[in-house]
Amino acid sequence: MNLHNILNFREGFAMRKIYALGMIMSLVLSTATALCFAADYDYKTMTPDIEKALKNRQARYQQLQRLKQEGVIGENNKGYVTELKNDASATALTADENRDRRVLYEALVEQNKLGSTGLLEVQKAFAEVQKEKAGAGDMIQGSSGDWKKKS
Amino acid sequence: MKPFAELVSFFLIATAITGCTVKAVGDPNRPITINANVVVDIRGLKQTATNIEDMVAQGAVK
Numbered sequence: 001m002n003l004h005n006i007l008n009f010r011e012g013f014a015m016r017k018i019y020a021l022g023m024i025m026s027l028v029l030s031t032a033t034a035l036c037f038a039a040d041y042d043y044k045t046m047t048p049d050i051e052k053a054l055k056n057r058q059a060r061y062q063q064l065q066r067l068k069q070e071g072v073i074g075e076n077n078k079g080y081v082t083e084l085k086n087d088a089s090a091t092a093l094t095a096d097e098n099r100d101r102r103v104l105y106e107a108l109v110e111q112n113k114l115g116s117t118g119l120l121e122v123q124k125a126f127a128e129v130q131k132e133k134a135g136a137g138d139m140i141q142g143s144s145g146d147w148k149k150k151s
Numbered sequence: 152m153k154p155f156a157e158l159v160s161f162f163l164i165a166t167a168i169t170g171c172t173v174k175a176v177g178d179p180n181r182p183i184t185i186n187a188n189v190v191v192d193i194r195g196l197k198q199t200a201t202n203i204e205d206m207v208a209q210g211a212v213k
Contacts (some may be wrong), residue, residue, distance in 0.1 A: 014153070014156055015159070016186055018159055018160045018163065019159075019163070021160070021163070022159075022160065022164065024165075025163070026165060039191075039192035039194075039195035039196075040195060040199075041192075041195050041196055041199040042199060043203075045152030046171055054203075054206065054207065054210075057207045058207055058210040058212055059211075059212045061207060061208060061211035061212070062211055062212065062213065080167060104203065108199065113165050115191075117191070121191040121193065121196060122196060122200075124193075125193060125196035125197045125199070125200045126200045126204075128197060128200075128202075129197055129200040129201050129204055130204070132210075133201075133204060134160060
């Protein structure tokens with residue numbers, strides 16, 4: 001094939017069609033992949049630390065919900081709980097809950113190889129879920145840092 | 152279709168289907184560092200977070 005043939009109009013037209021076809025196919029495939037295959041993040045190995053953190057959280061869940069309803073504790077925008085009113089029992093509970101959440105978040109990042117920004121992404125995802133799951137009257141922190149009662 | 156056009160179309164289709172592989176070749180005494188960006192799927196992450204929080208709530212000690 002010589003240069004004259006490549007530059008030929010008809011040849012060029014055929015090439016443009018092929019490039020366009022290739023680009024459309026790439027676009028369709030990448031879109032379909034994104035829509036059909038949401039990444040599956042999970043604990044690949046249930047380590048003793050993860051099990052302990054989950055059990056601890058289950059054990060304090062009811063007390064945490066009560067304190068949330070009373071407005072003593074709120075869900076912040078970083079995936080953790082914050083003590084909003086001075087309360088001796090809430091201080092320890094908040095620290096323990098946040099420690100266990102951190103264990104779970106870090107394990108997710110590590111086991112799913114989410115990279116250096118993974119922890120921030122995981123915290124953000126959990127914060128959004130906690131916000132959605134919060135009951136009416138629970139205190140939640142908005143993205144700008146303001147606290148409000150969930151209606 | 153001309154042979155060259157066939158070759159190009161085959162390459163494009165194969166790339167679209169299989170994705171791309173980047174092969175780095177260099178001096179073994181000067182290792183190449185590639186800083187890869189990990190793309191995190193927020194939708195998948197939120198689903199995982201929901202599952203975990205459901206598990207915590209459902210297994211809560213009464």
